[in-house]
Amino acid sequence: GRAVAPVPAWPTLVLGALPLARFGTRAQRAAFLPGVASGEVVLGAALVEPDADDPREPATAARRDGARWRLDGTKTCVPAAHLAARVLVPARTAAGAPGLFLVDPRGAGVRVERQTATNREPLGHLALAGADGEELPGGAAALAWLVERATVGLCAMQVGVTDRALRMTAEYTTGREQFGRPIASFQAVQQRAADAYIDTEAIRLTTWQAAWRLAADRPATTEVAIAKFWASEAAHRVVYAAQHLHGGIGVDVDYPLHRYYLWSKQIELTLGSGTRQLARLGADLAR
Incomplete structure (x- = not known):
């Protein structure tokens, strides 16, 4: 990722x-x-x-x-x-x-x-x-086994995508100066970056939780849905913030950040968007 x-x-x-x-x-x-x-x-x-x-x-x-x-x-x-x-x-x-x-x-x-x-x-x-x-x-059990691990694999890639996009943003905003000072020193930029950091760590934590349960052969249907929800919704916020904090260069195809935005969107919609994961979690709670 x-x-x-x-x-x-x-x-x-x-x-x-x-x-x-x-x-x-x-x-x-x-x-x-x-x-x-x-x-x-x-x-x-x-x-x-x-x-x-x-x-x-x-x-x-x-x-x-x-x-x-x-x-x-x-x-x-x-x-x-x-x-x-x-x-x-x-x-x-x-x-x-x-x-x-x-x-x-x-x-x-x-x-x-x-x-x-x-x-x-x-x-x-x-x-x-x-x-x-x-x-x-293995039949249906093998298929369900595969889908859960495929989903967590996507979440793991999303951890890498968002982590790298955030680090690129931190590097850019500390070097880019406006009004005689780095834009990373502006409070609005700091708040946006801090929110992106929290989202990135939430993706990482929920992915590790789901992966650990799968590795231990424990039931993980709920944890997988939670991880994919964060890998969809939170990742979108992270790469969107990264684009905004970069300004115009963020959408320049000669600069690598745009590729992270595209990868994040592809992962978000593969094997179920955040909305589908919430629907699945809601149906489980209603049982």
């Missing part, structure tokens, strides 16, 4: 390698994880659909074909789809249960079209028409 580097770390390590290591068969792990460790294999997951709001409730269908599965549906905004050796695709079986399936994005029955994200990252639009899929054991 701090470098806003367009490398496939999140899709490969979090979306692909983690669920393979946890739920994959011995043959599946042997086929892909050594290549991930050596840096030769890129993986990903297709968690977004145009007609389904919740990745745990996919509209994509999976039908059995002997020992394999055939998948039909559409996935959008798939990270690293043009590089991935395999993409984990959530789909619903005829029995109504969702599951995860390993799909070769260059295989028969798969069409990949390039998309460009808000942060200018290349993504893939996957059209599946009888695409060959290999089931990952």
